[in-house]
Amino acid sequence: QQKVQQSPESLSVPEGGMASLNCTSSDRNFQYFWWYRQHSGEGPKALMSIFSDGDKKEGRFTAHLNKASLHVSLHIRDSQPSDSALYFCAAPGDNYAQGLTFGLGTRVSVFP
Amino acid sequence: NAGVIQTPRHKVTGKGQEATLWCEPISGHSAVFWYRQTIVQGLEFLTYFRNQAPIDDSGMPKERFSAQMPNQSHSTLKIQSTQPQDSAVYLCASSLFGQSSYEQYFGPGTRLTVL
Numbered sequence: 001q002q003k004v005q006q007s008p009e010s011l012s013v014p015e016g017g018m019a020s021l022n023c024t025s026s027d028r029n030f031q032y033f034w035w036y037r038q039h040s041g042e043g044p045k046a047l048m049s050i051f052s053d054g055d056k057k058e059g060r061f062t063a064h065l066n067k068a069s070l071h072v073s074l075h076i077r078d079s080q081p082s083d084s085a086l087y088f089c090a091a092p093g094d095n096y097a098q099g100l101t102f103g104l105g106t107r108v109s110v111f112p
Numbered sequence: 113n114a115g116v117i118q119t120p121r122h123k124v125t126g127k128g129q130e131a132t133l134w135c136e137p138i139s140g141h142s143a144v145f146w147y148r149q150t151i152v153q154g155l156e157f158l159t160y161f162r163n164q165a166p167i168d169d170s171g172m173p174k175e176r177f178s179a180q181m182p183n184q185s186h187s188t189l190k191i192q193s194t195q196p197q198d199s200a201v202y203l204c205a206s207s208l209f210g211q212s213s214y215e216q217y218f219g220p221g222t223r224l225t226v227l
Contacts, residue, residue, distance in 0.1 A: 032213070034215075041220070042220055043116070043203050043205070043218030043219050043220050043221055044155070044203075044218045045217075045218065046215045046216065046217075049213070049215070051213075088154075088155065090155075092212035092213070099145050099147070099157030099158075099159075099160050099168065099171065099212070100145075100157065100212055100216065101157065102147075102154055102155035102156075103154065104154040105154060105155075
């Protein structure tokens with residue numbers, strides 16, 4: 001079983017619309033999360049990390065973390081064609097000095 | 113800053129052959145990570161070096177896979193006797209420090225195809 005579950009698997013959003021992505025952890029050791037984005041043919045690139053309960057906003061991207069439910073979401077406002085990509089939620093391992101555990105990703109397609 | 117450099121970008125090997133993948137981390141970064149990406153399993157952590165020392169190889173298959181970091185400017189992932197199930201994109205990442213609270217910068221990956 002994946003320790004980090006993402007939903008939906010894929011998402012189509014009209015240009016200018018809002019995309020909402022979800023991520024849930026089954027491991028209470030995961031106390032903070034990263035969101036990464038991967039365009040085709042490239043490596044993942046970090047969008048933001050979130051450590052505290054509540055919202056964190058960076059430009060058109062807003063992450064929301066609820067530690068009690070181990071749920072984190074990512075909302076993309078005013079979606080652009082360049083936002084079409086694979087989005088990953090990632091969490092640290094059992095200790096901080098370890099590689100990240102990634103979800104399977106949500107593929108976002110922004111259509112004109 | 114060229115970012116994390118991985119070579120080759122594509123590698124095709126025959127079953128049973130050896131494959132060596134190279135990674136050049138961002139200058140000044142002390143931590144190097146290797147991941148494997150497939151459609152079915154997604155992104156899987158393989159191994160991690162900090163200041164060239166191996167710290168965690170809990171994700172590495174116990175047989176046929178090995179990783180080294182002989183100096184601060186490059187790391188290699190070697191797969192002996194490659195099998196078709198080793199076909200994947202192998203990603204290298206570096207970060208300023210080893211803690212996962214620091215951003216990991218990924219290279220473009222090496223796509224390995226084992227025939």
